Amino acid sequence: MQEAVLRKSRTNDRDQEFCEVVIDGLSGAQKKLHPKYFYDQKGSQYFDEICQLEEYYPYQAETKLLPKVASQLAGILTHEYAMIEFGAGSLQKVRPVLDQIQGIKRFIPIDISGDHLRASSALLSQEFPDVSVDPVEGDFSKPIDLGEIQERKLGFFPGSTIGNFTPDEATKFLHNARQTLGQNSYLLVGVDTKKSPATLHSAYNDAAGVTAKFNLNILDRINQEFDSPMSPEKFEHYAYFNAEKGCIEMHLVCLEAHTVYLDDIRVEFSQGESIHTESSYKYSCEEFGALAQQSGWSIERTWLADQNLFSVYLLKADKA
């Protein structure tokens, strides 16, 4: 009996970490939420929809570039490798790489959205029966124990996910990745480039309003975990290029003053104030080269998409 009761209360347990982070993020002077919380099941679907948008050039540009990257990589990566993808999502981008590089024997995708990840991993495994696909549900921004891996390691971090880190955080991530991936490793990383603010603006303010839904979905997620305190109709998607910082900032701007309660915590929203939900940093080749160099990596190769819309770097681990 006792055990049954305990088990029930555990299933009712909400995502405690999420709740604490939300309360913390909405309690400061500049309210903020971490972009990793966009990717619940619905959010991951919205993101896949964003990638199909005409305006969202990063996905198109990188997807077009990767087959070329992969065919040239095949000449560089002549050993056996275990490939580790950080923040893997729908596992679309790894396909051209697995197609071209026979040396990849294992593929370990890490993602926070477990169901989405397991479904995509099952499909990938059918398509590449010679590659052992071992998904890991987890937060790649924290250290993760991947267990024993015999092969040399090739990290894969596409999609300019690295842009969600501040430059300092990106340096820390690259440094940790150097530790995790070890001697003789490589890291293949997709990075969005600096470009005209107008192009950036339309990529994050698409005409169909998918990015707005993606951004607002984080409020639905709060409503699921707490007792529906948020009113999404009182907020508006807002994204702009912060030239000084070199990033797109996404916000949810409050349209009318109101008060919400997160459990017993009172949170006041004034009209026009915002919740900062995402920063998406853009790097020139010089800027990204400097980050890599500070973190134990050297740039082995650089690939640029048409009109320099996107960049892919192959980083090689410096000798420890």
Ligand code: AVJ
């Ligand atoms: C997945 C972080 C690369 O910053 O462009 C897309 C997320 N946000 N549209 C990005 C995103 C709004 C995306 N990253």
